[in-house]
Amino acid sequence: MNKTQYSLVVFGYLSLLLVLLSLSVINAEAKNRVDHHSQKKRLNMNIRIQIEGSKQPISVTLIDSPTTQDFIQHLPLTLTLKDYAASEKIAHLPQKLSTQGAPKGYAGKSGDLTYFAPWGNLAFFYKDSDVGYANGLIFLGKMDALPNDFSQKDELNVLISQVK
Structure with missing residues (x-):
């Protein structure tokens, strides 16, 4: 060369x-x-949950997904949370949310806010799910702190609103 x-x-x-x-x-x-x-x-994807009778609201940081965007459109919501499987508080929504682009399922963990598409309900996990992976469970976000009220078996009335 x-x-x-x-x-x-x-x-x-x-x-x-x-x-x-x-x-x-x-x-x-x-x-x-x-x-x-x-x-x-x-x-901008934060919500506040005010438990009736409690002075301390719960903050939840949501992920950005079509399901959470649809959920936010329905706020504010007043719901009654019922205990389910000694690990979560659930409440049926007035109408089903979009599941566009959502994964097929998820394993609920303590502190998670999820949507169970087959039943059309929100699920606030205060313990890790004993079931593990559940088809149709969609992760929406994470609670910043876990309220003691959730571990009691009593029903809870809550107001869910968007933080702007």
Whole structure:
């Protein structure tokens, strides 16, 4: 290989390296814009649950999904929560929520707010589910703190509203 050919090969490699570096910088900038946008959306996806007779509301941070977007459209809601399976408080919603794009199922964990599509009810888990994975269970969000009232067997009246 002569000197000219060698220079062309080195120039080609350097040009390729420069293009790849530029693409990675552009990709990182685009990712930051997307992350900032989705983080901004998540900040507006909070709800408050006020238990009748309690002075301390519960905050829930929701994920961004078609099911949670549909749920938010129905707020504010006043519901009666009933104990179910000694691990969750449930309440039937006035109408079913969208399940578009939702996973087929989920295993409820302590602190989760979920939607059980087959029955059309919300489920607030105060213990991990004994059943484990349940078809039709859709994760909506996470309670910031678990209220002691949930572990009692009594029914609870709650007001659920969006935090704006």
